[in-house]
Amino acid sequence: xxxxxxxxxxxxxxxxxxxxxxxxxxxxxxxxxxxxxxxxxxxxxxxxxxxxxxxxxxxxxxxxxxxxxxxxxxxxxxxxxxxxxxxxxxxxxxxxxxxxxxxxxxxxxxxxxxxxxxxxxxxxxxxxxxxxxxxxxxxxxxxxxxxxxxxxxxxxxxxxxxxxxxxxxxxxxxxxxxxxxxxxxxxxxxxxxxxxxxxxxxxxxxxxxxxxxxxxxxxxxxxxxxxxxxxxxxxxxxxxxxxxxxxxxxxxxxxxxxxxxxxxxxxxxxxxxxxxxxxxxxxxxxxxxxxxxxxxxxxxxxxxxxxxxxxxxxxxxxxxxxxxxxxxxxxxxxxxxxxxxxxxxxxxxxxxxxxxxxxxxxxxxxxxxxxxxxxxxxxxxxxxxxxxxxxxxxxxxxxxxxxxxxxxxxxxx
Numbered sequence: 001x002x003x004x005x006x007x008x009x010x011x012x013x014x015x016x017x018x019x020x021x022x023x024x025x026x027x028x029x030x031x032x033x034x035x036x037x038x039x040x041x042x043x044x045x046x047x048x049x050x051x052x053x054x055x056x057x058x059x060x061x062x063x064x065x066x067x068x069x070x071x072x073x074x075x076x077x078x079x080x081x082x083x084x085x086x087x088x089x090x091x092x093x094x095x096x097x098x099x100x101x102x103x104x105x106x107x108x109x110x111x112x113x114x115x116x117x118x119x120x121x122x123x124x125x126x127x128x129x130x131x132x133x134x135x136x137x138x139x140x141x142x143x144x145x146x147x148x149x150x151x152x153x154x155x156x157x158x159x160x161x162x163x164x165x166x167x168x169x170x171x172x173x174x175x176x177x178x179x180x181x182x183x184x185x186x187x188x189x190x191x192x193x194x195x196x197x198x199x200x201x202x203x204x205x206x207x208x209x210x211x212x213x214x215x216x217x218x219x220x221x222x223x224x225x226x227x228x229x230x231x232x233x234x235x236x237x238x239x240x241x242x243x244x245x246x247x248x249x250x251x252x253x254x255x256x257x258x259x260x261x262x263x264x265x266x267x268x269x270x271x272x273x274x275x276x277x278x279x280x281x282x283x284x285x286x287x288x289x290x291x292x293x294x295x296x297x298x299x300x301x302x303x304x305x306x307x308x309x310x311x312x313x314x315x316x317x318x319x320x321x322x323x324x325x326x327x328x329x330x331x332x333x334x335x336x337x338x339x340x341x342x343x344x345x346x347x348x349x350x351x352x353x354x355x356x357x358x359x360x361x362x363x364x365x366x367x368x369x370x371x372x373x374x375x376x377x378x379x380x381x382x383x384x385x386x387x388x389x390x391x392x393x394x395x396x397x398x399x400x401x402x403x404x405x406x407x408x409x410x411x412x413x
Contacts, residue, residue, distance in 0.1 A: 003038025003065070005058050034058045038065055040076055048077070079166045080123015085114045087122055087166060088157050098255060099247050099293050105153050112137060112150045122167050125158075127174035134180065147180040155179075186379050189349035190342050194332060201326040206318075208278035209305055212238075213340055215271035217347035217365050220340040221245055222257055224313040227301035228284045233272055238265045240366065242301065244312045247294055252312045254289045254299045257366055265364050275304065285310045348373075349380045 009028045015021040032049035036058040039045050050058040068074040088109055095102050116133050117125075137147045155172035162170050171177065199210040212223050221243035230239045241262045245255045256262065284302040289312060291299045307313055324334045332338055344365065351361050358381075362373035 003036060003062050005055065005062070006035045006037060007033060007055075008035060009033050009052075036062050038062060041069065041074060042076075046077060073168070075165050075168050081121050082166060083118060084120055084122055084125075084157070085118030087161055088114060088118075091157055091160050098245075099253075100245050100255075103248055108150045108153055109157070112142070113154050117154070122158075122161055125167075125171045127171050127177045130154075130171050130174075130177045134177075138180070144180045144182050148182060151179050187345045187348075187376060188337070189345045189380065192346075194330070195343065195346060197330040198326050198332060201329040202322065205278075205282050205308070206305065206322055208274045209340075210343060211271045211274035213343035214346050215268050215274075216265045217344050218265070219243065219258065219344065219366075220315055222366075223340075224303075224305060224315070224318075225254060225301070226304050228279070228304060229302060231267065231272075231275060231304075233267070233276070236267045236269070236272070238267045240265060242299075244289070244315075246315060250314065250316060251294055252289055252314065253292060253294065253296065254301065255292050259366070259368050261366050261368065263363060263366050279304065287312050345377075348377050352377055352380050 008031070009025060010022045011025050012020050012022055033052040034050040034055050035047050036050065037045060037047040048058075048061060050061075065074070092102070092106050092109070095105070097105075113133075116136060117129070120129065134147070134151065137150065142150075151172070155170060158167070158170040158172050161167045195210060195214055199207050202210065209223055212218055212226065213220070216238050218226065218238075218240060222240050224244040225242040226238070226240075227242075230241055231237075232239070239262070240257050242254050243257055244252050246252055284304050285306045286300055287303045287306065287310070288298050288300040290296040303312060305313060319339070323340060327334050327338055348361055348365060351364070352358075358374050358377075359370050361377070362370040365373065367373045
């Protein structure tokens with residue numbers, strides 16, 4: 001057994017005859033009789049008391065402790081007393097993701113989780129507490145996608161607590177607790193005419209941004225971070241190796257592409273000509289920014305796109321002062337579906353319509369998983385019926401027929 005049980009109502013003492021005798025202690029008949037004691041994995045002694053006539057229950061409790069230790073499932077009885085806020089703040093200090101992601105996670109927990117869950121001990125959560133919290137977020141009018149992200153962060157905190165032996169189970173994984181369901185929304189790529197209309201309304205120094213985003217599928221930050229040394233004009237390849245990100249106080253840094261995934265993208269001839277024309281009018285500017293964090297090592301790149309003062313583009317300022325005015329001038333709504341990301345959707349739709357594989361499209365877009373690409377753009381792929389008809393027609397079209405077709409078949413029926 002993992003420990004021993006002390007009977008606090010009796011003690012064993014040697015008698016005058018040299019034999020051990022049980023005698024009543026001063027606590028006889030007062031309080032809880034049995035105290036089960038054991039030494040935890042951290043070397044500290046722990047105990048739990050039981051009333052009279054419950055020695056067997058105390059033995060069973062110790063046996064369960066021993067079984068938990070042998071399986072590696074032991075959780076100290078008082079470990080769950082730490083509050084959600086205390087544990088979440090400690091957890092946040094241990095994260096090693098990129099700074100922008102950390103800021104986003106910390107902001108969501110601080111604004112939408114800690115005010116509602118923060119004071120409750122980690123070991124006291126039940127599924128009903130999580131269901132009530134999710135309903136509160138819904139009543140506040142937060143979008144399903146935003147609520148789903150918050151829920152994922154909270155679930156991650158509880159999972160970390162399970163691994164740290166603070167709690168036994170993650171209450172977010174109970175079957176009655178369901179992550180907010182995303183509203184089904186299909187990507188609707190822009191037609192080529194809209195792209196050219198918006199491009200024509202942009203200032204001259206930013207028009208080639210449309211070519212690189214819609215013609216190579218770069219994200220906005222990746223286009224902002226594109227340097228001359230990243231473009232192989234002769235080989236027809238764009239090396240996507242950095243992006244411009246904004247950290248707290250809107251201060252820019254260079255960082256790897258999303259997910260840290262560098263990639264090579266084919267450079268169409270038309271896009272290469274547009275970039276060459278742009279560079280002739282607006283030569284690349286050497287810009288130095290810290291790498292990944294505000295105190296990171298300085299990195300210099302000859303950026304193709306910069307502001308009039310030769311500084312790296314700020315996405316917030318660019319969207320407010322350049323992109324949205326161009327949309328309005330072109331008669332396009334300025335909603336969430338019409339940011340620069342719409343140009344990536346156009347790029348994906350063009351490749352899929354041309355018969356490019358999902359795997360290749362995923363690689364060119366820099367997605368972490370081809371399955372994500374498939375789920376996002378599957379409705380844009382040519383239908384199997386269309387491919388089947390084309391395949392069969394390709395086999396029989398060249399046969400020397402007498403132009404017998406469906407009409408002839410009907411006549412002979």
